[in-house]
Amino acid sequence: MANTKTKTLSQAQARIERRRITSVIVRYVILIVVGLIMVYPLIWMVGATFKQNSEIFTTLNPIPKEPTTQGYIDAMKSYGGNINIWRAMLNTYSYVIPEVVLTIISSVLTAYGFARFRFKGHDIMFTAMMAMLFLPQVVLNVPQYLLYNKFGWVGSPFYLALIVPTAFATETYFIFMLIQFLRNIPKDLEEAAAIDGCNTLQTLVRIIVPMLMPAIVSCALFKFMWSSNDFLGPLLYVNTPAKYPATIFVKLSMDADTGFNWNRVLATSLISILPNICVFFAAQNQFVDGISAGGVKG
């Protein structure tokens, strides 16, 4: 009697174990298949950097038939000694990093203001700001260019036309996201801080910012990606090849009429996105927390 019971129990355990293993296998197979489909274009791109044009357009196989490293050799070429890929990447980060820092500071300040204080015109200003969310960048190009040209920022070696605007909380989406996040932070904490003698700014820096950190990291990452992928901005406001960022550098060799070697363009692209990918993986956990927290609780 006792024996049968044990047997059934061990059978049951074995069945549970089998089910667990099957379920793990099924899950991983699905994940791997879907993952491969997702990553396939990237794998293809890496393979294509080693192919000739004719092979790039005729096969889906990511493994090159006649591998060539000419793409990478060409990618290292400089244009008249003015600009090469490393210089271009350095240029990119020399304005992307200030842009990210200024965007974060200005957006947090603005979001804090809108979320925690009632002032005259609060609602109208908030509505106006939200309306800006729907304004496409295209319509701003010409007026902005004229304005920055008046300020003498066009062609500035310090990328003023790209950097300065970010100090004025121009990323409405981030402000919106931060406000949503702030609504979930209990006001009691700030009251406690006030009782302990914090002034408004101290409350922001010591209490709010640490709590907002996941959201801030998401904003920083988004801004980092958007800025480093921006093409038209630098094209409009940078007019010396030595100051070109990677987005423009990648395209320099792309002549629509006479054709060009895609392997070079792909190799340059691949090299120039590596830092972005590294930054993303380094901050991945914080980033995911930030979006999910904002999304679920907002």
Next chain:
Amino acid sequence: MKKKVLAVMLSSAMAATVLAGCGSSGSSDTAATTAATEAAAPAATEAATTAATEAAAEAGSGDYENCTLTMDWWGGDSRHEATQKAIDGFKAKYPGIDVQVNFGAWSDWETAKAAEYVSGNNPDVQQTNFDWIGKYDADGTTFLDLNTVSDTFDLTQYDQSVLDICKDSKGGLAGIPVAMTGRTFYWNKATFDQAGIETPKTLADLEAAGATFKDKLGDNYYPLVIGEYDRAILMTYYLQAQYGEPIISPEGNFSYTQDQLKEGIAFIDKLEDEHVIPTEEYILGEGADSMDKSARFINGEYAGIFEWDTAAKKYITALGDNGSNLVVGTPFADMGPKGTGSYQKVSLMFSISAKTEHPHEAALLLNYLLNDPEGVTAMGTERGIPNSKAAYDTLDKAGMIDPMNAEARKAVEDSNPMYWNPLFDDSSLKGDSPALYTDVFDQLSYDQIDEAAAAEALYAGYTAIAPAK
């Protein structure tokens, strides 16, 4: 678990974003442009000089002020290199004049330049597109009238007829037409050999080739592949051959009636029915945005293209080892009673800003780049086969003119080149949908509209920008 799933989903989404980002930077550069260059020039050799250019160079090099000029152009690698080299030569020859350059790819280049024209800080010397005269220099205040610097820039190297088409509304010469480009056929000889026929010399040959290809090689082989814009151009060739008039006159009037347009459209429709050209559905189904990226073209299934002669190089390159199979076609003498006609237009120009503080020095630079043997040798045929006689002689003697390009140029010039009005490329007509050529020829090919409706739509579109006579 929930969090993990979310994490996986989000990181996949992120990866997709990153990919999308680099995808667009890698493939969006397909806008058909009027700019063009020819075969990368081999290392420049010192060329013999003609007396005329020596005189011209001498005349200009007299006195000049020390200054800094700005200059920009668009293009690809080899053009960037050649132009920078030529400018280095200029700086060595005229010490004291510094030239600050800016260059890029064509994609969005015009957007950036348009912003500059609006604010008036365009550079002193600039590579410009032919249709920019109408777009940005309508009142003649953007580009300098080059007749005012004719003592420095040697205009006698150019045919007056060529200079005449670069005039702005006030009669000023808005730009120097560096090179001309024309539409012509290129055939993949290997495929025609496979089908056992010669490359087409007449329209009848081409029409017959459709059936032969279908029978001998299969349904997926076509003697010619043409997109929507190509169809519009081929249609005008046909109409010109029937009636002998350019579709839009130099005065900006539309020359044909709706019934005549319908004939042209029927001609294109017939080519499609006879298996001469594939349907748009079949072309677009492959997903290649231009034929040099089409596996069917690279494999030889599409055995003919209809292209600007300055753009042929990319198709030859696309064919890889089989590049030599591509041969220049001759215009069809039997297109219609008025003979053949080919489009020939200014490939690109160089202009000087009307606001420049140093017109004399800017003209010196242009003269060096376009007429001076030294500059010309460095520039090569990066911008097409030069119109300047001095430049042509220099390059010809140095053996720097690509024979295939020269052959294509000759084919166009021999075919009674017809007047080309930039209005033909108006943004309401040419380009991605909604643009008339794309919409009409797609719908026609998909059988969504009949020939009459297509003619009506095209007629309305043309007469909206170019009133009927």
